[in-house]
Amino acid sequence: MSAAMLTDRNHYWRWIWLAFLVNLALFPAEALHAQIQKIRISTSSRSNTTVAYYIAVSKGFFREKGFDVELIQTNPRLGAMALMNGDIAFTGSFVSTVRGILQGLPLKIVLVALPKGVYYLIVRPEIKDVQDLRGKKLGVSTLKGSDHLVAEEMLRAKGFNPALLQPIGLGDTSVRAQAIATGVVDVVALSPPHDLIAQQMGAKVLAGPPEVGMPASGMITSDRLLKENPQMVKRGLRALLKANRFIDENRQETTRVLLHWVKQTPEIAARSYDLELKTIRKDGQMTDAEIESFIERLGDKKRPLDEVRDFSLVRQALKELEANK
Known part of the structure; x- marks a missing residue:
């Protein structure tokens, strides 16, 4: 192989190596x-x-x-x-x-x-006082999930025993908002934006947000x-x-x-x-x-x-x- 060919080949590999280094510099690992x-x-x-x-x-x-x-x-x-x-x-x-x-x-x-997390206790419009919830249905995402626990804490803070409610597992937050608006359940704990959405559909706020979410x-x-x-x-x-x-x-x-x-x-x-x-x-x-x-x-x-x-x-x-x- 001639000296000229060796020189060209060396230049070629130098350019390849230089391009590789430039890519490393431009793109994080x-x-x-x-x-x-x-x-x-x-x-x-x-x-x-x-x-x-x-x-x-x-x-x-x-x-x-x-x-x-x-x-x-x-x-x-x-x-x-x-x-x-x-x-x-x-x-x-x-x-x-x-x-x-x-x-x-x-x-x-x-x-x-x-x-x-911020929650509001949302009730049906006919609920005038927390004691009106005796024997009513509490809509929850899952039993003992965050909204269920917070709802119980807010109810206790208002002097109501949550054991007097029947918890109903409903799943997604939007489903719970719809359930309170249509009367499937009587009370739910909802986080934003669904607390306002439920209010726009006729429900009302009974309590919240809690001091400790x-x-x-x-x-x-x-x-x-x-x-x-x-x-x-x-x-x-x-x-x-x-x-x-x-x-x-x-x-x-x-x-x-x-x-x-x-x-x-x-x-x-x-x-x-x-x-x-x-x-x-x-x-x-x-x-x-x-x-x-x-x-x-x-x-x-x-x-x-x-x-x-x-x-x-x-x-x-x-x-x-x-x-x-």
């Missing part, structure tokens, strides 16, 4: 996944409390971390089973899933988005995924943390995204943001004291906190986000 990973994330209802997931999907934060996310709505118990089986990667269903953890399911809370949204995953693929979990956490910050700093765009995902008026979406979403936890964590209080209120079997939550990865993700500012 997380964007260089050989293939976008398809994952499923479950939620128990389509409501404003799921806003962090809506933002992370709509603004491309999950895709930035190498995920093509499908949000699916399912019963929390089925979501927990799917989580353990590996059919979904994460769930945003919070209270019912935490109850499963306390009963021994191998799952962990890895992020908290809304530590205090239940955690309404977060991220829970399986012990197996935490052990086998912590980097995947951390990428999901970084996407949600980025969404939480976006929500805190962008009222107008957040309400626009809410209008895309949840049927409501712009005025109701804006009210929901001001009332509830401004409490979002940008660091994605609850203190041990807050979690202990939460578990106490659930009234279930206690487990050591290290078997309930693991915030080690979200702390790492926070540091990485700060470093990349």
Whole structure:
């Protein structure tokens, strides 16, 4: 081979190597996944409390971390089973899933988005006093779910024994709003925007919001995924943390995204943001004291906190986000 040919060949490979280095500089490591990973994330209802997931999907934060996310709505118990089986990667269903953890399911809370969900006790228009609810029907998402527990707490605060009610499992928040409006049930606990939607259909507010709300949204995953693929979990956490910050700093765009995902008026979406979403936890964590209080209120079997939550990865993700500012 001649010297000229060797020189040309060397130049060729230098250009290839230079192009490779330029690509590395232009694209962050997380964007260089050989293939976008398809994952499923479950939620128990389509409501404003799921806003962090809506933002992370709509603004491309999950895709930035190498995920093509499908949000699916399912019963929390089925979501927990799917989580353990590996059919979904994460769930945003919070209270019912935490109850499963306390009963021994191998799952962990890895992020908290809304530590205090806002609820209103909504009743039929013919209910004039809380004592009129004796023997009536309480519509709930699932038995002992967050809305059920908060409804009982608000009723006790007004001097009413919730054991005098008949709880009826109805599922999704929009279904419960429709049920109170049509008289299928007599009382429900609803979060924004559905409390206002129910009022527009003739129902009225009896109480709320509670002084101490239940955690309404977060991220829970399986012990197996935490052990086998912590980097995947951390990428999901970084996407949600980025969404939480976006929500805190962008009222107008957040309400626009809410209008895309949840049927409501712009005025109701804006009210929901001001009332509830401004409490979002940008660091994605609850203190041990807050979690202990939460578990106490659930009234279930206690487990050591290290078997309930693991915030080690979200702390790492926070540091990485700060470093990349």
